[in-house]
Amino acid sequence: MLLPLIAAAFLLAGSGSAVFTDEAWNVDYHYALLGQPKQSTSFFHQPNPSSRASLVYTLSERGVLGAVNPRDGAVVWRQVLLAGASAHNASFLRAGEGQDVVISGIGSQVAAWSAADGRQAWSVDFPGPLEDVEILELVDGKDTSGAKDAVALSGGDQPVVQRLDGATGSVKWQYQLSGTDVPYQVSASTTEVFVISLHKTILGYLKLKVTSLDPVSGHKMDEHMLSSENELATADTIVTVGANSASPINAWTDSTHSVLKVNIMGTKGISSFDIEKHGGEAVERVKLHAPYHINSLSHFLVHYETATSHWAEVFHVDLKRGQVEKAYSLPKLAGRGAFSTSTSDANVYFTRVTSDQVMTVSSASHGVLGKWSVGGFNVAAANDETAEPIHAVSEVSIRGDTVSAVRSAVLLSTGDWVLLRDGSPVWSRPEMLASTVSAAFATPAEVEALVQQLEAEAHSNPIEAYIHRLTRHVQDLQRLPAIIMSLPQKVVQGFLGTSVDGDITSDSFGFHQIIACATQDGRLIALDAGNPDKVLWNQQIADLQPGQTWQPSVSSPKGGVVEISSKASAGVQYNASSGEQLVSILPIDVTADQAAQEVKYAMHDGGLEATVDSSTTWHFMPTSGERIVSLVPRPLNDPVASIGKVLGDRRVLYKYLDPNLALLVTANDAATAATFYVLNTVSGAILYSNVHTGVDLSSPISSMLSENWFTYSFTAEASGDSPKGHQLVVGELFESLVANDRGPLSSTANYSSMQTGTEPFTLTKIYQIPEPISKMAVTRTRQGITSRQLLAVLADSSAIVGIPYGVVDPRRPIGRDPTKDEQAEGLVRYSPVIDFDPRWYLNHQREVVGVKDTITSPALLESTSLVFAYGLDIFGTRLSPSFSFDVLGKDFNKFQMLATVAALAVATCVVAPLVTRKQVNTRWQFM
């Protein structure tokens, strides 16, 4: 009898230790992204020359330098080199063979970074934008030990070539390029440094001018022009120039991609090859892949692409004779493919990655050394789109004559960066999300469908509704087997308390909202906020030409629908769950407020202009010298639970609630002043305004408006009596500052701002904060009962903090302790400095880099608000500003509760017969 009790007690003790686990790392998610890698700046490299383990290095399109562990895809280190970079920025990343530094070049800065931990070794700024960076792999005996030097070429007004010391970055020599030629690239062989510049002929064609320099002294040795005739009209058809190999080559094609011309650098001879037409399609792209090592075989591969297929040819360079010969060709395959070059000692291997196979050949012969089929890349794509490799970098391991394994980091057309070990995907990084420019929450379409069904039942007559419901339930029965199958799992999960996050269809808490992200390169990607490990769908929605940008804005006009609108096009709607484009555009429900008259206002000529039925109602023009920095209207969906604030003595202070408020920030650059206006956007009246002088306008000014309060932050310059500091201003608007007074409009049911202009009474407080806030947002809950948290993005410390509203409440008493009534309200004495409490940091110890904006959405639970931050990194979490008062947390031990009940039941069963026997005995036994 004791045994089960002991067992139960043991179980209880065991589960007792699992109580009070933090919800961090459970409810939040973070993608530390780099941005889409470029072929030319990605490679495998050993951070420590003595070890064989290598990392994947890349300098991405977004200007982020990072090292990724090829085993699990985790970022080892990263550095943001150029914030706000795009694919058009020229960037270079080189690593010398056997070196423990990587050298980057972007913008006008060359920097060396420790390959193992990302610490900067040195950096050099150039006067003009960088055109090329190379590493000198000299075999003159002097520089073999220690760090290898770098050669950098900068453009601009004074093009210059500099040789930088590998250890310190100091300039060893520099060579000033003269003339009007545009510097293009720098290349180094074992004995010479070549500078290639583009010379424009009178006819407007380009010619390549090669200047060779002595690598030791930097003196000019030779200069000659390559006779490219009239083939080069633009620099785009230059396939490759230079590269740091045993025999640097120049290669270009004509604009129709019919002839490939190759020149071995240092010679004047040009070999010409006709590009075979495979089928009738025109060759669209020609790429050249050559090994980057000075002592490897001088073989290279030319990769031809048409719209639907690709093939490649391998060429050998005969250094002695100065000739280029075609060795063999790789067959044409449908779809896109990627080639990568890897070296092992002197041997060169080319790896071909297509959407269904990975194949490695040696550069010497066309025999296949290893071939693996690819089942799939395991990434989300649209239904009609297959993920195809765009480019790849590979690392091969050679055993004997065969390739035993190959690891390839492949960038796919979906934007995912995938590592294939042989043919199977090991990890994938959703690098396309790094260029998210707009995002929105949307309810899943399944949830919305049910809502519509229920609405249909509510609005039809009882018999129809009954039949409708009956048929719906019969249809639901089809899912019964699946539900029964999943039942045991659900029960187990229920016991273990892990069932908070169900799947998207059985989401009772509203955590599974769909986040639609539109990216710079025209893709729309959907994530599930409750299960963020997987991309739901990912599709190309805008066909952008290179160099073309768009400014999409994502919104969810109604449940289950995502709408994209941009300057160029009207709104296009998509099904939020499947990503299918909706054929019939649904009427937008935002203006459901039919009774209200619509006023539309927009930025116009540096000011604001509002129109009603195409007639102008008001203008807002900043005073001369001022420009509009930002305009924040009150969110359309901003529910407020209570129209007043209950004071400690149970009287009411009425909030000034007007859905038509907007916070406008203007800046005066001459006077270094910033002005903040709260506007009534119907009448154009200024309800509140404040000027701050001595504002550092180069640092961000963030602002936010919600409910009846606004907040903004700016950086104040140092002045005579105050040092430079960051300030946060919070203002709250009331109908009246007298308690129980609802202002002049009293309790009228409706009002028109055009006819009766009431002015709010504003309380403001200024706080000093330790860091500038680059962006602000506020938590939103379903009914607005839960207290608010102000979400502030701290760019300097790569963090997001959630500041409780009570901390910045403008009603905090100044210069005295709060009275008993004020204490009851939770007000504390005003102190001008707010330190960010470590518990407010939503990201905990992670670094959330480059956050551009934060969006919030209410969950179905009143206590909870969903938060999603995007920019470079993707970060999301769930917040409960007033704690989770309506749901049991993870720290609630269901198992313990059930075990207690079970133990009590067992105890009752055991004790009941004993008690009965005793009672009977007391009746029958007298002595």
Added chain:
Amino acid sequence: MTTTQLTTSAPQWLHDMTSPSTAVIQQKSKTPILDPPGFTALQTKQQKSKTPAPVRKQPTPEEMDTLKLKKAWELALGPAKQLPMNAIGMYMTGNSLQIFSIMMVFMLFKGPIGAMFSIQQTFSRLETETNRGQMLLVKAAFVGCNLLALALGIWKVNGMGLLPTTRSDWLAWETARDPLERAYFVPS
């Protein structure tokens, strides 16, 4: 049956003990039980009965009425006497919402309300045809005292903040004003 068998063979003391009733019945004419030696109870009893008890005079109906009225007033003013004690108790429990203070307040309400409902029953014993008019005043006093106790309870409940007497209690019934115009920002 065993006893009858015993009577034949057992000694007299056993017989007396097992069937005392027969012994009592047999000796009922004199004394029920044999007195123990030296007992003189019978004599003293006879002496007491000799002294005549003072005859109590029956009260007149008028006297009876005043008596009843007096008793009724006592009953009526009873709740008032408890008031100071209740007040101190209420003051001591404080205004916080705790199970103890809530129970005390509940009792405070239950007592007077229950008393007022059973008012006829309380005074029915003391009410006669003749004092009915005066009794009305007594009942009114009783009700008044109970109302005082109720007032104390209400004061207490108010102190606890349970009465909807302030503006904030009716805030949920006040609705926000609807604007007749809505403004929408058109990003350009």
